[in-house]
Amino acid sequence: MNTPTRRLSRNVIHPVVLALGAALLLAGCGTTKDAKSRDDIASLKTTHLAFIDEFTEGAGKTWDDQKLTTRAATMELQFTNAEQYEATKKKDARRSAAISNLHSQFKKNVKSLESGKAFYRPTFAAHLKDQVAQNYDQALRGEDLR
Amino acid sequence: MASSFDGVLDGIKDDSVKAAKDQLQSLLQQAKADSSAFAQKNAAALEQWIVELSNGDLNQDEFNQLVDAQRAAAEQFVNTQAIAGQARARELTLTVLDIAVKKVVPVLIAAI
Numbered sequence: 121m122n123t124p125t126r127r128l129s130r131n132v133i134h135p136v137v138l139a140l141g142a143a144l145l146l147a148g149c150g151t152t153k154d155a156k157s158r159d160d161i162a163s164l165k166t167t168h169l170a171f172i173d174e175f176t177e178g179a180g181k182t183w184d185d186q187k188l189t190t191r192a193a194t195m196e197l198q199f200t201n202a203e204q205y206e207a208t209k210k211k212d213a214r215r216s217a218a219i220s221n222l223h224s225q226f227k228k229n230v231k232s233l234e235s236g237k238a239f240y241r242p243t244f245a246a247h248l249k250d251q252v253a254q255n256y257d258q259a260l261r262g263e264d265l266r
Numbered sequence: 267m268a269s270s271f272d273g274v275l276d277g278i279k280d281d282s283v284k285a286a287k288d289q290l291q292s293l294l295q296q297a298k299a300d301s302s303a304f305a306q307k308n309a310a311a312l313e314q315w316i317v318e319l320s321n322g323d324l325n326q327d328e329f330n331q332l333v334d335a336q337r338a339a340a341e342q343f344v345n346t347q348a349i350a351g352q353a354r355a356r357e358l359t360l361t362v363l364d365i366a367v368k369k370v371v372p373v374l375i376a377a378i
Contacts, residue, residue, distance in 0.1 A: 218342060225338045232331055244328040247315065251335035254304065258342035265346060 157215060158263040160202040161222070165256035167195055168226055169249055175233055176245035183237060192230045199223045218259040225255060271313040274320045278373050286369035290362065297358040304343050305358040308336055312366060319374070326375060333367050 171191060203223070206216055229248075233240075240248065275287050297309035315332050318324040324332070340359035347355045 214345060217345065221338050221342055225335060228331070228334060232327075236327075241328070243318070243323055244332070247311065247324075247332050248335055250311065251332060251339055254307070255335070255339035255342050258304070258339060258346055262342070262346040 152212070153263070153266045154209070154215075156205065157202075158260065160205065161219070161256060161259050161263065164195075164198055164202060164222060165253065165260075167198060168222075168229075168252055168256070171195055171226075172229065172240065172245055172249050172252065175239055177239040177242055181239060183239065185234075185237065188230070188233055195226060199226065214262060218262055222255060222259060225252060270317045274317055274374065275370070277320075278370070278377065280373050280377075283369055283373050286365055290365045290370055293358065293362045293365065297362060300358055302355070302358070304339075305355070308340065308359055309362065311336065312362065316366065316371065316374070319371070320378065322378075329371070330367075333363055337363055 174191060175188065199219070199222075202219055203216075206212070206219060229252075272291075275291065278287060294309045294313060297305040300306060311332075315324060315329055319326070319329045337360060340356075340363065343359060344352055344355045
């Protein structure tokens with residue numbers, strides 16, 4: 121017998137099916153908040169800005185190739201760790217691109233110091249820090265928008 | 267800063283870049299009036315660097331590195347915008363940089 125109750129049960133999506141659909145939709149988005157990823161970017165920002173400070177002209181500073189190599193290697197390791205963490209999770213193209221952009225910026229900074237074998241001049245360093253900070257801030261904003 | 271910047275551009279007498287100068291000034295004005303603090307700040311920074319390049323406070327290599335860094339930040343910025351706003355964000359950041367670096371600054375450097 122086709123009672124109103126039976127008709128309703130046929131027409132309304134079962135709650136379990138609805139929940140499964142929602143879960144699949146969320147998983148398919150591929151852009152999810154991740155506190156560790158955000159912390160990694162924030163930590164990279166602090167270290168990168170300190171790196172620029174360290175290689176800016178200042179009283180009593182003398183150029184040391186080895187120091188640059190050591191500091192760059194430390195920061196490279198930090199980037200590698202952040203990238204490896206991303207690689208262990210479900211692929212998030214936007215986050216990977218953001219970290220790759222930041223890493224590329226750092227490599228350019230190292231390359232310019234290696235080739236110039238001289239500290240950054242203060243005016244330039246101040247401008248560079250502004251730009252690098254903005255880059256990280258946009259990456260962090262991307263994390264916050266997820 | 268704007269008046270110094272305008273003075274630097276006025277000092278470029280090469281007619282072949284007049285259209286590029288006008289386009290650069292127009293886009294910089296739009297960027298500085300935009301609701302995005304990022305676009306405003308970048309436009310002001312680019313003007314400042316061009317003035318500093320012209321008076322020798324920045325050398326060409328430093329200027330190029332700053333432009334590279336701003337381009338990287340701008341790409342990051344564009345990627346955080348909603349699809350509908352990406353074209354405008356790109357125009358007020360990356361396009362401005364391209365016009366400055368490819369068309370106007372080379373003539374400025376040649377004249378220094």
